Amino acid sequence: MEQKRTKEEYKKWSQKQAPKSPKIKRILMAFLVGGAICTIGQVIQNALLGTGLDEKSAGAATTLFMIFIGAFLTGINVYDDIGRVGGAGASIPVTGFANSIVSPAMEYKKEGYVMGVGARMFLIAGPVLVYGIITSIVVGIIYYIIK
Amino acid sequence: MEFIRAFIVGGLICVVGQVLIDLTKLTPARIMVLFVVAGVILGALGIYPILVEWGGAGATVPIIGFGNTLAKGVIEDVNEKGLLGAFSGGVRAGAVGIAAAVFFGYIMAVVSKPKIKNKA
Numbered sequence: 001m002e003q004k005r006t007k008e009e010y011k012k013w014s015q016k017q018a019p020k021s022p023k024i025k026r027i028l029m030a031f032l033v034g035g036a037i038c039t040i041g042q043v044i045q046n047a048l049l050g051t052g053l054d055e056k057s058a059g060a061a062t063t064l065f066m067i068f069i070g071a072f073l074t075g076i077n078v079y080d081d082i083g084r085v086g087g088a089g090a091s092i093p094v095t096g097f098a099n100s101i102v103s104p105a106m107e108y109k110k111e112g113y114v115m116g117v118g119a120r121m122f123l124i125a126g127p128v129l130v131y132g133i134i135t136s137i138v139v140g141i142i143y144y145i146i147k
Numbered sequence: 148m149e150f151i152r153a154f155i156v157g158g159l160i161c162v163v164g165q166v167l168i169d170l171t172k173l174t175p176a177r178i179m180v181l182f183v184v185a186g187v188i189l190g191a192l193g194i195y196p197i198l199v200e201w202g203g204a205g206a207t208v209p210i211i212g213f214g215n216t217l218a219k220g221v222i223e224d225v226n227e228k229g230l231l232g233a234f235s236g237g238v239r240a241g242a243v244g245i246a247a248a249v250f251f252g253y254i255m256a257v258v259s260k261p262k263i264k265n266k267a
Contacts, residue, residue, distance in 0.1 A: 030158075030162050030164065031159065034160065035155065038154060038157025038202075038205040039205075042204035043150070046149075061243070063243060066208055067251055067252075068251045071248075075255035076259065088165035091178070092179070092210055093161070094209070094244065101249075102252050121249070127179075127180050128179050131180045132184065132186075132213065132214055133238060135184045135217075136218060136221045137233050137237065139188070139221055139222075140237070141233045144229065144232075
């Protein structure tokens with residue numbers, strides 16, 4: 001009898017608590033993992049600035065390095081683990097963009113190098129580029145009209 | 148200090164993404180598209196550059212920073228070549244990122260083997 005009551009209570013309690021606390025944990029992990037990845041980016045950027053590169057080139061080269069790191073860690077099957085821990089903290093940085101390219105391309109390699117690797121690389125990167133570039137063109141046209 | 152600022156800004160941008168995933172059930176792919184588009188718009192409005200100024204790589208490493216780069220390129224090119232710049236600026240500014248993603252992405256995909264799924 002008492003056990004039944006506590007079971008029901010637990011059910012209610014867990015329904016109230018369960019979706020909440022993992023959510024907070026996920027948010028915290030996204031902050032930590034995302035923050036850590038960006039700090040690595042800052043370390044790389046500072047090192048590049050130290051070699052005498054101008055700010056613009058250093059920024060572009062940092063992106064290049066981060067993409068390499070993301071692609072490499074995906075290739076050795078490590079980035080998926082980072083993603084499982086970090087959630088959006090792993091997918092939002094540009095390393096996650098690289099991961100979104102390598103991951104499906106690896107998986108569909110058996111479909112060949114053209115329609116497997118070549119096409120699947122853009123499963124997620126494709127839409128990102130399509131909408132990013134279209135928005136930038138619209139912004140450019142509006143800016144041309146109003147400036 | 149700039150490392151701490153990068154950590155905080157980068158971390159918070161990812162928190163926004165995580166909250167959106169949890170609250171709206173948007174997939175990470177849609178979040179990435181949303182972030183790039185938001186980056187272009189915030190960049191064009193001059194809001195995102197303020198965040199870059201303060202947060203450094205914390206603002207440029209997340210994919211929303213890529214959107215900001217596209218906007219910056221488009222505005223530079225429109226100033227330089229007029230309407231043609233609307234079509235050249237974004238891809239020009241994002242060229243290193245796009246080319247690096249294609250190049251390293253392809254090489255890593257070709258040389259790597261996917262993990263056997265039933266191991267986990």
